[in-house]
Structures are given as C-alpha cells and as structure tokens.
Amino acid sequence: MKSESQSAIPENASPLVRRLGRTVLLTSEEVDYLETMQVNQAAISKGDEFIRDGEPLRATFLVRRGWVIRYKITPAGRRLIIGVSLPGDFIGLHVNFNHTSLYSVAALTNASLALIEPVRVLEIHRRFPVLASGLDWMTVRHSNILSEHKVSLGARTAAQRILHFLLELWIRLEQVGLATAKGFELELTQEQIGDCMGLSTVHVNRSLSRLTKEKLVHIGKGMVSFPETSRAISFADFDERFLVEFSTDSNNGGINQRFTKT
C-alpha cells in the first residue's frame, strides 16, 4: 500500500511530511516549507493542559511526538475526550475561524509540539495549493473519525466501541510509522479509554477482559495486538475506509491532480 518512492522525502522527515507525503507528491520546496514551519517547538510534560476550553487560540499546534487529547468537561463533572491527536495531527487548524477554543487540550505523555502561526495556514492556502489540499484532506479525515465515534457511541456495544477504537489507533499509528503489523504501544489508561468512548472505567475494564478472554485483542506490557485481526475487525464492525489516506480516483483535476496513485 505504501508508495513513497516517487517523492523526495528525507529519512528524518517530520511526521507531518511523512503523512502528507503518503497522500500527495511533494516537491522539495513544499517539504522545505513544511519543515521550516515547524521550527518553533514546545516541549509539553505529561499531564499538562496547555489549551483551555473557552480561552483564545493564538496558534495552530502540530503534534510531533507523544499523545495529546482534546476534551470537554460538562457541568455535571463528566469528561468526554473528543479525540486523540497523534504525531502528524494538527490541533486548531481552524484557528482563523474559531478564535476561542471549543475544548481543552492536554498531553497524555511527554510531547513535542510545533507552534504554527495562523498566518502560515493562510499562506499555505495562498501559495501552496497542493499542500492546502492536503490540509483539507486532514480536516476531512478528522470529521470522518468523529462521525465514526458518533456511530460507536450511539450504536455499538461497549466491547465493540473499545475494540473499534483500538483498531483505529492501530491504523493511525501505523500510518505514521509508530505501529507495526504486530501492534502498538497504548498510552491510554482504562479511565481515558472510558472518557473517549463514553463508558465508566469499571465497564471498560470488564469489557476489555471479555475481549482479551475471547482473543479479540491482546494487551501485555502496554503493547496492544490483535491475534486474529479479521475476527476483531468483523466483531467491531470496523470499516477502515474512514481512515484511508489517499484517493485512487482518476477524475481529479485541478488541485488534486498530483495525488499519488496506488
């Protein structure tokens, strides 16, 4: 499935460049722009809440290393994690629209972020139509993930939700080179999984132990794997189309004309 040979992506490319490089063919000028855009970096410690719901958003963030969550706290005191941002994911790409953050953001692990000035995003749209298209693509994928989460919370059992979510993380991490066919390292506690999927910690625990008992997932030393992947996929009703990274459609004209083909 991978086809990165055509483009000029260096070994030490950032997760963002690797991500976009799988989607569109990048010129070296574009690669340079993306990398220099990330020079302003910040190290965030595990647990730090660095954006707060309602506060003004001054910049777009890009995760370079570590796991980050976006969440809301309801007046009743429940936390709901809207999504997990992994390396290569933007946070607040919409900074030019919503000037105040609609959610809080915190680091689950020690993390490294790039701070990107809003004007950069506008500049990409003006000067690099192919990159702009890539950003749009990431935004759409973001929506797809949210839709799938809504389906999970609304129409799947606890065990299905959890397994679906773990499969999603696996694919997403694999897409940035942080997981292999063997599995991935999970940086979430059961409580956090519950907050992602709208379940109590206790219920996550019981559902997970049923899943592992049924060999639908294996968790050991923080490593998650799926001993019988196809059984897991069908049990969780997992349709990976919502995470695919590039279009094979040949009708693309204009902006997308440089999309890679399979």
Next chain:
Amino acid sequence: MKSESQSAIPENASPLVRRLGRTVLLTSEEVDYLETMQVNQAAISKGDEFIRDGEPLRATFLVRRGWVIRYKITPAGRRLIIGVSLPGDFIGLHVNFNHTSLYSVAALTNASLALIEPVRVLEIHRRFPVLASGLDWMTVRHSNILSEHKVSLGARTAAQRILHFLLELWIRLEQVGLATAKGFELELTQEQIGDCMGLSTVHVNRSLSRLTKEKLVHIGKGMVSFPETSRAISFADFDERFLVEFSTDSNNGGINQRFTKT
C-alpha cells in the same frame, strides 16, 4: 446580530448565498458564481435514499429546500443518523478526497438539491479564495457539530441530549431564515430523534414528555419552541459557540481579511 446590509445579496438569494453572506462579504461576481453553480437541480421525494453507503460519490450536493439525513446502518441493524443537513448545507464537499460515500443519505421531507460537479469545488479554491475560505468554514462548523454530538452521546443524559439537539436545530434554522425567536417546525419523528441521539424511540418519548412537563420545551402541531430559553440552555448545557457563524477576530490577515465584523 445580522449585518447583511454591506453586501449585494438579492432578496431571492439561495440559502447558500445567505449563509456565506452572513460570514464573509461577497462581491457580486462571487454571488453570481455561487448561484450559477446551483443550476443543476434535483427534486427528491420524502423518504428517498439517494446516496448509499459504499457507493461512489459522483457529485457534491447542496440542500436548497427540505431536511436531509446522513446515516449508517450497523450490521446489528441499528441506524445511526450522523447528522441532519438543512438548507444551505453541503453534502459530500469532500468528494475530491473520499471517492466512495462513507454513509447513506436520504430526504426526510420533499427536498430540492443542487448537484455540483466536483470540479466546481476545485475551481472555487483556485479562483475565489474568499469563497474557499467560506467552504472551509462550513467544514469546520460541520466538525464542531459532530464534536458536540459526541459529547452529547457520551456525557449527557437522554433529556439533555434531546434538548441540546433541538436547540441546535433551532439556531441552525434561524441562521438560514427558517426559524424565528418563536421556534421552528420540526421535521423529525421521535424515532428519528432517537436515531440521531443514540436513544430508543420509547425513551425519546418519555424524555420529551418530561421536558415538556418541565416547560423546557414546547411542542405543538410540529412547532417547537422554548418557553424559557435560558433555562433550556442551561439545562441542556448548550454553548452556542460551536455554531457561531463569523469571526470577530481582528488578527485575520490574508484570506479572511474580508470577514464581516460585529
């Protein structure tokens, strides 16, 4: 809140133009482009499923009149409505990325849609940066709605979810001139509300009757109103920021420089 005097928006403008006109100042060339883009129209009958999950997406659709739902059916036979598309909303704006539809789409009422060729969307990005910015904005708003739904399904009680959803519809309809301070006409059955909010029909019914008993909402002859709006808003934990239409941020340079101000 409305400030449409500056721009040249005709009386009989389409919902799309009215929507975007509230967000950015449109030139008459832009208005013309948006209107001619919609010449290819289709009438859809109530109940018609006109896009099916998994089938290729040939065009972007724009709702001009009527209510439309996007939904998924799980293997277990449950339907989950991902979202309701109202006049002025796009469906499949991402057609240039996902070449197959990730959900089914059906008309809740008789509806009128514009069929927009994918190349038009690309053309907007090339030729009309301000309009492109408006489309991006609509995409972001779309995500915001999905996030809020995820919070509802994951962390709010049945009654809160339903009321939150009704308030959302009210605001969204008001923004395209289809609702007033008095309320709006609801085109959803209780079953459909349940499919939107991940609840059974019976439970929607009981929660709704509790809500009406408590005067948090009033439903009569299909008209929905909120006798004590502020009580409803606080009960439902409704924060309308996720639906606001324009930025008051003055830091916008570049593409957004023509955003209207309060």
Next chain:
DNA sequence: CGTATATTTGATATCCTTCAAGGACGGTGG
C-alpha cells in the same frame, strides 16, 4: 373514513454506572 404512521403507556430485562474495597505494579526514599 379507513389505513398507515406516529405517539403514548406499561411491564420487564439488560446494560451500564456507582460505590466500595482489594490487589498489582512501578517508582522513591530510607
């Protein structure tokens, strides 16, 4: 009018939450 569709109500079952407490595990300091 009559039939289909939508709403309402009751009774029961299930899923999931909450509360409570015990156990495992890793890190830290003596």
Next chain:
DNA sequence: CCACCGTCCTTGAAGGATATCAAATATACG
C-alpha cells in the same frame, strides 16, 4: 534492598438509566 506510596487495574454488589417487547391511542393522509 525493602518499605512505602501513588496510580492503575480488578472484582463484587447494588442501583439507575435505557432498551425491548407489547399493545393501546392518537394523528396524518389518501
């Protein structure tokens, strides 16, 4: 090296929220 402590995982028991099944009533529509 071991005792201590915090965090996470695990398990039990009970209660609450929501689903399901079933049937009656109301409403819309041809």
